[in-house]
Amino acid sequence: MSTAHALAVDDAAPGDDAAHADGGHHEHAHGLTDLGYVKVAIFLAVLTGMEVSLTYVHIGAFFMPILLILMVVKFVTVVSYFMHLKFDNKIFSWLFYSGLILALGVYLAALCTFQFFAGN
Amino acid sequence: MTTNQTRHRRWALPLAGFGALVVLSGCAKDAPQDTWQPAGDNARKIDNLQQPVFMIAGLVLVIVAAVVGYCVFKFRDKGQAIPQQSHGKPALEIALTIIPALILVGIGIPTVNTLFKLAKTSDTQCVVNVTGQQWWWEYDYPVQDGCGGISAPIVTSGQLVIPAGQKVLLRISSRDVIHSYWIPKLNGKRDAVPGRVQTLRLQADQPGIYAGQCTEFCGLSHAYMRMEAVSLDAAGFKSWVENQLAPYEAPAAGSTASQGEALFVSQCSRCHQVNGILGADGTPVISRPDKYVYSGAVPNLTNLMTRTTFAGAAYDLMTQDCKTALWNTPSAQFSAKYLEGVSPECLDTVQLRQWLRNAPAKKPMYADPAKLVETGGKYRGMPNLGLTEDQIDKLISYLTERK
Amino acid sequence: MAISERPSVPALAGNGGSAYVTPSSSMGVFRRPVSTTGWRSWVFTVDHKKLGIMYGVVAMTFFVIGGCEALLIRLQLAAPNNKVLSAGAYNQMFTMHATTMVFLFVMPMAAAFANYLVPLQIGARDVAFPRLNAFGFWCFLFGGIFLNTSWFLGGASDSGWFAYAPNTSVAFSPSHGVDFWALGLQITGIASLTGAINLIVTVLNMRAPGMSLMKMPIFTWMILVVQFLLLFAIPVITVALFLLSFQRNFGAAFFSVEKGADPLLWQHLFWIFGHPEVYILVLPAFGIVSEVLPVFSKKPLFGYKFVVFSGAAIGFLGWGVWAHHMFASGLGPVSVAVFSVATMAIALPTGVKIVNWTMTLWGGKLSFTTAMLFATGLIIEFTIGGLSGVTHAVSPSDTQQTDTYYIVAHFHYVLFGGAVFGLFAGFYYWWPKVFGKLLNERLGKWNFWLMVIGMNLTFGPMHILGLQGQPRRMQVWTDFRAGEGFFNLAFWNRVASVGSFVLALGILFFLINVLYTAKKAEIAPLDPWDARSLEWMTTSPPKEHNFDAIPHVHELDEFFHRKYEEDEATGEIRQIATYEDIMAEEMAHADKHFHMPSPSYWPIILALGLPIVAYGIIFQRILAVGGAVVILLAMFGWSLEPSVADESDYEPPTDGGTTKELATLG
Amino acid sequence: MADTALDSPATAGHDDHAAGHATSTGLSNNKLAMWMFLGSECLLFGGLISTYMLYRGRHEGSPTPSQLYNIPLTSISSFVLLMSSLTMVLAVSAAQRRDDRNTTTWLTVTALLGATFVGAQVFEFTEFVHEGLGFTTNLFGSSFFTLTGFHGVHVTVGIIMLMALVGIISRSKFPGDKAEVVEMIGLYWHFVDIVWIIIFTLVYLIPS
Ligand code: HEA
Ligand code: HEA
Ligand code: CUA
Numbered sequence A: 001m002s003t004a005h006a007l008a009v010d011d012a013a014p015g016d017d018a019a020h021a022d023g024g025h026h027e028h029a030h031g032l033t034d035l036g037y038v039k040v041a042i043f044l045a046v047l048t049g050m051e052v053s054l055t056y057v058h059i060g061a062f063f064m065p066i067l068l069i070l071m072v073v074k075f076v077t078v079v080s081y082f083m084h085l086k087f088d089n090k091i092f093s094w095l096f097y098s099g100l101i102l103a104l105g106v107y108l109a110a111l112c113t114f115q116f117f118a119g120n
Numbered sequence B: 001m002t003t004n005q006t007r008h009r010r011w012a013l014p015l016a017g018f019g020a021l022v023v024l025s026g027c028a029k030d031a032p033q034d035t036w037q038p039a040g041d042n043a044r045k046i047d048n049l050q051q052p053v054f055m056i057a058g059l060v061l062v063i064v065a066a067v068v069g070y071c072v073f074k075f076r077d078k079g080q081a082i083p084q085q086s087h088g089k090p091a092l093e094i095a096l097t098i099i100p101a102l103i104l105v106g107i108g109i110p111t112v113n114t115l116f117k118l119a120k121t122s123d124t125q126c127v128v129n130v131t132g133q134q135w136w137w138e139y140d141y142p143v144q145d146g147c148g149g150i151s152a153p154i155v156t157s158g159q160l161v162i163p164a165g166q167k168v169l170l171r172i173s174s175r176d177v178i179h180s181y182w183i184p185k186l187n188g189k190r191d192a193v194p195g196r197v198q199t200l201r202l203q204a205d206q207p208g209i210y211a212g213q214c215t216e217f218c219g220l221s222h223a224y225m226r227m228e229a230v231s232l233d234a235a236g237f238k239s240w241v242e243n244q245l246a247p248y249e250a251p252a253a254g255s256t257a258s259q260g261e262a263l264f265v266s267q268c269s270r271c272h273q274v275n276g277i278l279g280a281d282g283t284p285v286i287s288r289p290d291k292y293v294y295s296g297a298v299p300n301l302t303n304l305m306t307r308t309t310f311a312g313a314a315y316d317l318m319t320q321d322c323k324t325a326l327w328n329t330p331s332a333q334f335s336a337k338y339l340e341g342v343s344p345e346c347l348d349t350v351q352l353r354q355w356l357r358n359a360p361a362k363k364p365m366y367a368d369p370a371k372l373v374e375t376g377g378k379y380r381g382m383p384n385l386g387l388t389e390d391q392i393d394k395l396i397s398y399l400t401e402r403k
Numbered sequence C: 001m002a003i004s005e006r007p008s009v010p011a012l013a014g015n016g017g018s019a020y021v022t023p024s025s026s027m028g029v030f031r032r033p034v035s036t037t038g039w040r041s042w043v044f045t046v047d048h049k050k051l052g053i054m055y056g057v058v059a060m061t062f063f064v065i066g067g068c069e070a071l072l073i074r075l076q077l078a079a080p081n082n083k084v085l086s087a088g089a090y091n092q093m094f095t096m097h098a099t100t101m102v103f104l105f106v107m108p109m110a111a112a113f114a115n116y117l118v119p120l121q122i123g124a125r126d127v128a129f130p131r132l133n134a135f136g137f138w139c140f141l142f143g144g145i146f147l148n149t150s151w152f153l154g155g156a157s158d159s160g161w162f163a164y165a166p167n168t169s170v171a172f173s174p175s176h177g178v179d180f181w182a183l184g185l186q187i188t189g190i191a192s193l194t195g196a197i198n199l200i201v202t203v204l205n206m207r208a209p210g211m212s213l214m215k216m217p218i219f220t221w222m223i224l225v226v227q228f229l230l231l232f233a234i235p236v237i238t239v240a241l242f243l244l245s246f247q248r249n250f251g252a253a254f255f256s257v258e259k260g261a262d263p264l265l266w267q268h269l270f271w272i273f274g275h276p277e278v279y280i281l282v283l284p285a286f287g288i289v290s291e292v293l294p295v296f297s298k299k300p301l302f303g304y305k306f307v308v309f310s311g312a313a314i315g316f317l318g319w320g321v322w323a324h325h326m327f328a329s330g331l332g333p334v335s336v337a338v339f340s341v342a343t344m345a346i347a348l349p350t351g352v353k354i355v356n357w358t359m360t361l362w363g364g365k366l367s368f369t370t371a372m373l374f375a376t377g378l379i380i381e382f383t384i385g386g387l388s389g390v391t392h393a394v395s396p397s398d399t400q401q402t403d404t405y406y407i408v409a410h411f412h413y414v415l416f417g418g419a420v421f422g423l424f425a426g427f428y429y430w431w432p433k434v435f436g437k438l439l440n441e442r443l444g445k446w447n448f449w450l451m452v453i454g455m456n457l458t459f460g461p462m463h464i465l466g467l468q469g470q471p472r473r474m475q476v477w478t479d480f481r482a483g484e485g486f487f488n489l490a491f492w493n494r495v496a497s498v499g500s501f502v503l504a505l506g507i508l509f510f511l512i513n514v515l516y517t518a519k520k521a522e523i524a525p526l527d528p529w530d531a532r533s534l535e536w537m538t539t540s541p542p543k544e545h546n547f548d549a550i551p552h553v554h555e556l557d558e559f560f561h562r563k564y565e566e567d568e569a570t571g572e573i574r575q576i577a578t579y580e581d582i583m584a585e586e587m588a589h590a591d592k593h594f595h596m597p598s599p600s601y602w603p604i605i606l607a608l609g610l611p612i613v614a615y616g617i618i619f620q621r622i623l624a625v626g627g628a629v630v631i632l633l634a635m636f637g638w639s640l641e642p643s644v645a646d647e648s649d650y651e652p653p654t655d656g657g658t659t660k661e662l663a664t665l666g
Numbered sequence D: 001m002a003d004t005a006l007d008s009p010a011t012a013g014h015d016d017h018a019a020g021h022a023t024s025t026g027l028s029n030n031k032l033a034m035w036m037f038l039g040s041e042c043l044l045f046g047g048l049i050s051t052y053m054l055y056r057g058r059h060e061g062s063p064t065p066s067q068l069y070n071i072p073l074t075s076i077s078s079f080v081l082l083m084s085s086l087t088m089v090l091a092v093s094a095a096q097r098r099d100d101r102n103t104t105t106w107l108t109v110t111a112l113l114g115a116t117f118v119g120a121q122v123f124e125f126t127e128f129v130h131e132g133l134g135f136t137t138n139l140f141g142s143s144f145f146t147l148t149g150f151h152g153v154h155v156t157v158g159i160i161m162l163m164a165l166v167g168i169i170s171r172s173k174f175p176g177d178k179a180e181v182v183e184m185i186g187l188y189w190h191f192v193d194i195v196w197i198i199i200f201t202l203v204y205l206i207p208s
């Protein structure tokens, strides 16, 4: 249902003013229940716990990648569920993720040029 | 205006800029910083790369201008019917994208190729450390077997002296802001970035003198931060090195120059080093430019008169005629001519006197003591020392002996 | 005003229509501004058209200022060892020349066109956030004034427009110039960022019924791409400027080399912004000529889709090439190779545009009005600049070219021959739309030809100067290094200086034309050029509510298709309606109520807080606190005040007569 | 490329009111603007984070990052901020049910959690200064305080917005659609939280 949502907008019958007149939102139908949000929060809390405990055990080479993966999972979870991006119109995802990916791209590339210099 | 006239100008004018470039760029004879007249291997590599690129660019322009010109001429409103409302031809679009793409691939491959050749450092034969600061360049030659052998460090400024034909490696850095080292006839630029040491290959085929200019904006006197690269044949370079390392000769006691030496010790030595100079108490005088100048360095004046220019190669120590003659000396005689230094008949102290009278008035520098709060009281450049004409005379006669 | 009743006078008679307004209060204290005439109607306006005109007037003023700075530069360089400007004054001059031209002329002038035309082109009654729009304009104006007051408060910035660290540190640039520069650009940056968000929302959300993205006028498309570039590029320069301000004003170490800082950090940040910026400057001009060429060729834009996609592609690729400004900085060969190749790739989408413009001319019915002359001129002049750009992309060659006049030639060809020519084409084309009068074509021809001759005389020789080794940003050059012969560097420097005055004369003709038109010229017909897009389907100048009835769109070039029809059999193009018919038709179906945004005090007050903070940071911290209080108060006032005056003030719309909804917070 | 969502309503015909919002996409102007702003903020924080990453090892004259960081404290404050995202989303959900009382309660709790976070940050900053790391000490100091300070300012601005919102809602003086404004501020708040998720990992957990 979430992917079809973008199209749902113009499926609404002409003259179907009710939802609009009272300031209602078509977004209503989406998202989680309050209980669902609590579950997501517990999931996030557990991940945070894992992150922190990782810094106390020494697992060598896997440390960095695992931390980064946990970070990305937390990030995406908050964005998708708390910020409703998963349920919302995909224009929002485009806007946000294009900024995010662009930022990742240019800044990583810039940091790389400092590395290349060191190896020169 | 008639359509005919318009048409003519339309054709002529847009082409004027680029046409002028192609046709007339060869007209400034011997512009000393011409990038199209390489005098060494590295610059030649660049030139070989860019010549075809310029040709291609020129050709593309001619084609575009021709087609636009044709349209302007052919499809001008002469009362014809409203044309078909056609929205484009994808096949044409794609073809006209692929052709430029192929051209660019053709340009890209040699570009990358040349780039890596120019970045190579492993095959160089001679190393010079080049340090930029506001607003002059310091060259220091580390002890090495390269360059025909250098047995003790040499520090000089303004003119970079290198052995002809050798692959020289410059190790470039800066003491304050970013500068950029550029001798157009020998290679492209490399920025002098404080905190980094960057390399640049330099090689001159023939003995001669090559102009350069600091090309990264570096503050007030950026325009006056010039340099010259001097290439000498092997024997010439050897004697240049020997002269640089020769022991200090104090002026004859009682001469004007000797009075100048004393003045130098009292007035100048706190900043300027002259290797081997002794103080009144007979101990060697070591300058402390770091205490007075923000970059922490000041030109070494030991062999001032072996160079023909001073203060960032912005001013001359010899007359214009002598200077022109030196620059035009054929390469076979050049080394000998240069090693004469500033000969007595060529000596022109006018500019040097002006310098000593009031340096910041000659070259824009931060030397007003009232305005040095931000730099902790340190100068950026040489201050006005308030010397009397008599003192200047003495200093000049001392300095002109620094050969 | 809160609402415009449907005009009682015939719509074709121009601006007007009676309007009544009931003020509602702001923050419980002030009455909302209601004037529809006099200075108040401008200062508190949120009308995108008024703001557009204000952007234009201010930007033009800055153009003259920046141009006079350029003339001083050229005077100084007209002769060897010249003494028109001291080294310090010269450095300030080129820094402020570039800053003014880029940030206070081309960008806001593009904003002027975008503000005025985008809502009209998409059939909207205003932008999505009208108050935000007003706020953006005031930020630009105050930021620009703030920047220029530095001349009188100890000297302007003297570090060049890309202000490389560490030359911008206090030790190397002890005057307050760089502080003014950093904070001033920060303020104008706010204008760009809010403008970007506003226009993107407007284009996405407020199009007339039937106007799908692929039926949008090409100018609106290019503006959309530019706004995305701004949206993502402005925060990068914001970071850079913050680091710089913290360095200078709060003792941070970001560019203190003695503490281990790497000066290349600044260069990366600046150019990550700076390269997208150059496309921000030129794409609006591309949009303008893409409107002008079809109209005066009587053909649709050739390959509309390709032009749209290539615009987007330029916008996208523009993010991956910034380090071509750093080929001599010492990035290492691998990085240089990557950026060199990426830079070359940008020639492709740009080439697509050149090809499509040329093919639009091909087979057309061309009439060379001044607007058309500028548009055609752009094709050639921009190509010259673009091609020299490709020669820079060849990185080994660029190490010879960088920081010489060859670069100066490149960017003036693309900026003047591209961006500025495009804007001038726009002036001539849309003048009758905005002011209801046609600019004089005779003066226009003088204007154009003097500018073409002038620009080629000024910037053409710079190619030669640069390739012969004259570096840029040099207060003086010497005869000794000018070479021998008659056509030496001294000659070309003189030609460039003379050329710049020819250029100035050309621009003077434009200013004369404006005055002349304002005084003399007759009222223009409503569709003087036989145009193709929606903005011409209303009165000139448009009424406050833009359209009596929001048009329904069926085609790209809707207006043209309402006027002309292709005969199925013969393929002949036939006129089926005159613009009078079409407008009368629209009038007949005019909406009854217009739901228009109301004027507000808050945008200007909020914007005024910003320079106060900035002066405070430079001179007296307590002033900054005062500015912050102004800002906070204005924000509260703003959020409590509805964008459209209270419901009680007007009869809420009941039918499809409203425009697309305006943002509540906008 | 043309996204159907962008195009379709426009072709739907005469009635603009068909969708939740009378806009071409049917999406709210405010929300669209907020998402765009957040996309733009990615480049702002990206720049600050990159500056920190480049400079974090340059800490001459001060203790090293791993000596300074108090992981337990920061973990707790990170957790607090994370949970404020939960309370924020509950506020949004209440607002969408038009339940003003719960909305204001959850908003208040969110603001309090945010304030706790900022408090911990202020405490942390003073500790660091005590131990010899100031804003001007070295590159690590400048970039650390700038990055975390920018984030802290964002949280503070968020708190002000939340409190203003509470005030406005309880006095029911509200222009426009309440739930939507709560949702917008919520988006901002969550964004500030996800930025901290990154900072927490990159700055605190991965030692230099
Ligand atoms: C409007 C602004 C604008 C535009 C559009 C461009 C467009 C381009 N620029 Fe330019 N540039 C600047 C403004 C602009 N530039 C400025 C202001 C600077 C200097 C900043 C400073 O230092 O102060 C600069 C500097 C600059 C440099 C750094 C030079 C240096 O300092 O060393 C480089 C290097 O690669 C470069 C390259 C390019 C390229 C490849 C394009 C391309 O986009 C051009 C593409 C266009 C064409 C190529 C022509 C049309 C195409 C065809 C007809 C198809 C066929 C063509 C081929 C097969 C080649 N530019
Ligand atoms: C959009 C951008 C833009 C525009 C339009 C211009 C326009 C002009 N520029 Fe610009 N220029 C830059 C952007 C621009 N420039 C940039 C980015 C730099 C780099 C700066 C740096 O290195 O940091 C630069 C640098 C630069 C230099 C190099 C300085 C140096 O490196 O030392 C020069 C030198 O000739 C120059 C000249 C000119 C001239 C003559 C014009 C002319 O086109 C101006 C024409 C306009 C007018 C003349 C004003 C209006 C006319 C009248 C009001 C008529 C009546 C008045 C009189 C006759 C007095 N510019
Ligand atoms: Cu040194 Cu310019």
Ligand SMILES: [Cu+2]
Pocket (backbone or CB within 6 Å): C274, C275, C278, C321, C322, C324, C325
């Ligand atoms: Cu660029």
